Amino acid sequence: MTTIREEMWKFKGILFNFAISDLKIRYRNSVLGVLWSLIEPLLMLGVLFVVFSTMFKFDIENFPIYLLLGIICYNFFKNGTTFALNSLTNRSALMSQIYFPRSIPGISSGVTAAIMLIFELVVLGIFMVVLDFVPTVTILVLPLILGLEFLLILGIALPLSVLNVKYKDTEFIWLVIVQAAFFLTPIFYQFDMLPANIQAIFQFSPLVQIVTMAHHVVLYGTLPSINSVLYAVGSISVITGIGYLIFRKYQAKIVEEV
């Protein structure tokens, strides 16, 4: 992993250049511009809120905040990994002209998602003020949890960026997985509402652990349990490790495939 960190440091300028130009291209020609990153989670929240507070009622305290926090964590994951899918293919012209480390587009997708995450956290803040909700002091741990999620995103973004060059259906497969993750993660329900045998399987999902930990520190004022931390760190290390190996296997020759 040290090589990736060194590359990141050395090519910080390129990294942020990519991340910012991705944002620019994403919101190009739209009247509302970057405001979309505030409006999008607001709209999505509105829809889910109506659906889950009228049609499917779950008895969850502070449901709007619970829901929004879950969506924000999920969006960070979804954005970071799906941006990475085409991060190399979109730069095929650049790759065949100027050398830059192949890890940078994948990492910069994570950075783009992190910038959008900041906008969404602002939306969360606005909601807290409007709903007169005072978070517990343990909210200070939230950045650490999101940092852990960032590692998970990098571990998936890097292999996805190279795999999608070589195998064009990576994109479709991954989009289905991401969609499934929305329902398999306690965003609009609580994890312990699930049957015990299903809980036993999905507790290994790093996203489940991250969302659960985020709920704990923001809503309940409790630090994440040792179990949660161990499961999260364990599964994220395994995924990131495998992801890095896949990335390393393909990265040298990827420019010949784009």
Add this chain to the structure above:
Amino acid sequence: MDEYAITAKNISKKFTIHHEKTDSIFEAAAGLFQKKKKTEILQALDDVSFNVKHGEIFGIIGRNGGGKTTLLRIISRIYAPDSGSVDVKGSIIPVLALGLGFHPELTAITNIYQSSVLLGFKKAEISKRVDEIIKFAELEKFADTKVKNFSAGMQMRLAFATSVLVDPDILLLDEVFAVGDVNFQKKCFDTIMDFKKRGKAIIFVSHDMTSVRNFCDTVMFLKEGKVGLIGSPQKSVDAYLDYLETQK
């Protein structure tokens, strides 16, 4: 200072051509149980060695598919050679056929920033040069136009202006004169000569034998991926033209 700006030793590079390319995960998984699909090996470069001195204009000529662009890409680290090594002294800028990998959705100015950052420059240094680059490229009216709306000539001008004004030690030029009008060609020519005077190495790839003869100090003729001849422009161009005769 070392005598040579670029030292290339025994470079070989082959590409595998897949006649039926596997490009989905499902096919790849199914392929584990099937017999191997047909592939063909293309030896793009075969044991190519050469040196380029400081202040030398080194020409490369050869037929299409003769390995010229592959060689430039190996020198600029875009491709990794299968065997052999390239030693480059100083910063290097490849100007290949079309642009500097400009992003079509970004404006000329944003693209200048992106390319320069990729070539290792800091934002502050670039800001000082942006106006100069735009002026050199004669694109004052189009500074905020997206590159996708540029003509081939305009892209080439922007690429050439960006590369020479960031002042690399080594310049790789692939068919820069193919587009661009006479005035701009003259400007390119003057700039290249100025680079030469300042002791910078230039690799010049072209199909235009007149400019190769007038320009280059040494010319390499690449013959189907192998070194056909390295020598004076006259000799190499003659060897190339003779070779073309035999191919008819």
